[in-house]
Amino acid sequence: MKTLNYMNLNVHPVQLSFFKDRTHEFQEIYHAHQGMELLIVHEGHGAVVIEQQLIEVVPGTILCFRPFQLHRIRIHNLPQQRYVRSMFVFEPAVLERTLAPFPGLNDFFRALWKAPQAWQSFQVQELAPWEILFREYAARVKSASAQHAERLLEEQLLFLTAFLHRLKAESAALPAAAGGPVRQLPSSAPGHKGQSTAEQIMTWVEAHYTEPFELERLAQAIHLSPNHVSALFRQNVGSTITEYVTARRIRQACWLLRTTDISVQEIGSQIGLGNFSYFCQLFKKNVGLTPHKFRQSAGSRV
Secondary structure: OOOOOOOOOOOOOEEEEEEEEOOOOOOOOOEOOOOEEEEEEEEOOEEEEEOOEEEEEOOOEEEEEOOOOOEEEEEOOOOOOOOEEEEEEEOHHHHHHHOOOOHHHHHHHHHHHHOOOEOOEEEOOOOHHHHHHHHHHHHHHHHHHOOOHHHHHHHHHHHHHHHHHHHHHHHOOOOOOOOOOEOOOOOOOOOOOOOOHHHHHHHHHHHHOOOOOOHHHHHHHHOOOHHHHHHHHHHHHOOOHHHHHHHHHHHHHHHHHHHOOOOHHHHHHHOOOOOHHHHHHHHHHHHOOOHHHHHHHOOOOO
């Protein structure tokens, strides 16, 4: 199973999926996208791993994932309870040009896209107005898809503009899963008060994933035994620590391959995988392409 999944937005820069029922086909995997992702949950309860945090997911949760940002969603009690979501993936630079005539909205969007301290989860009070908006544009996008590609892109960008306009209007009043578009970042110290053990583990990994991984070092930093650390992480996140470390390394490799001219061998060394053949093997297993082919297929650099 691939731990990272990259949508190819080079052919068409916007992909919209309305009211998708994933109850019987959902997979818990670490993944990241070439573009920016907006996701809203209509039905289902769970949690998402993002930026060394565990965030609760309930109906009405809106999640914002930046390009190439590693995340993993867990949905509880499947298939007894349904999981229905809408997901919108797009190249942010294309939407930024669309929003150019609206400076206030464009500033809000840029904060979601680029500001390190921006909120990435929002909890709306009422889903119904959002779902009315989605149904209207789902019909318009479906109609446009049978016509010229330019008409389809126009309807898709109009929808994303309307989505962000509503989110901006509501964000100031949204409760604390959300807040405005800007929040106070948690401390990066592994023992920071308020962080769960799983979050402390992810914070430690973020600081050390470029080094050879040693569970004993991590356990010592968290002040727990290695077995206890491993069990707690799996219970809360749904994966092993090794799977998380691997996903974080591969995500960084993808980013470096797309945005720099650093050699593939050097990239492997920079992410803690000095064995070149093993790095290439692990990359292909998780991404589906060799590092060289991924770089060739990535298109223009950001």
